[in-house]
Amino acid sequence: MKTLDSNAYHWRTHNPGRVLNSALRRFEQRVMDLMTEAGHAETRRWHVNLTRHLDLDGTRITDLARRSAMTNAAMNELIGQCEELGLVERVADPADKRARIVRFTPTGLAWLDDFGRAVAVAQEEMVREVGSRNLSVLLKDLAAYAGSID
Numbered sequence: 001m002k003t004l005d006s007n008a009y010h011w012r013t014h015n016p017g018r019v020l021n022s023a024l025r026r027f028e029q030r031v032m033d034l035m036t037e038a039g040h041a042e043t044r045r046w047h048v049n050l051t052r053h054l055d056l057d058g059t060r061i062t063d064l065a066r067r068s069a070m071t072n073a074a075m076n077e078l079i080g081q082c083e084e085l086g087l088v089e090r091v092a093d094p095a096d097k098r099a100r101i102v103r104f105t106p107t108g109l110a111w112l113d114d115f116g117r118a119v120a121v122a123q124e125e126m127v128r129e130v131g132s133r134n135l136s137v138l139l140k141d142l143a144a145y146a147g148s149i150d
Helices: 007-014 016-037 045-051 061-068 072-086 106-130 134-148
Strands: 086-093 096-104
Touching: 016 045, 016 106, 045 061, 045 072, 045 106, 061 072, 061 096, 072 086, 096 106, 106 134
Parallel strands: none
Antiparallel strands: 086 096
């Protein structure tokens, strides 16, 4: 049996994707903790996957699924969960009555305001840890790297 050199596989845990994923999980967990403190304990990180891609004036389900890299069926399930929480509703698309759009409810917009405040607090905590200039450069460079993905 071949002896494995763990140093040869160091790249598995020390690469940009792994580090970015870990940072994202930490940031999102902090935001979710703050949302719980704000009275939104029922919200989960996967609900944010819908709300972060939802335009304020509403979005077609197929577009939400595409933006979220999910199947339409999975997106419909997620929408159903968010409907049960009172965050979103499905309505007829004014441009095509056969199609449905998802939009925030008034409760959902209030939730979005709380979410924005939680993100601001988590970001300020990140600034204190990594520095304002470093975070600014990081965000600018990551946005350039991401290009037109979103």
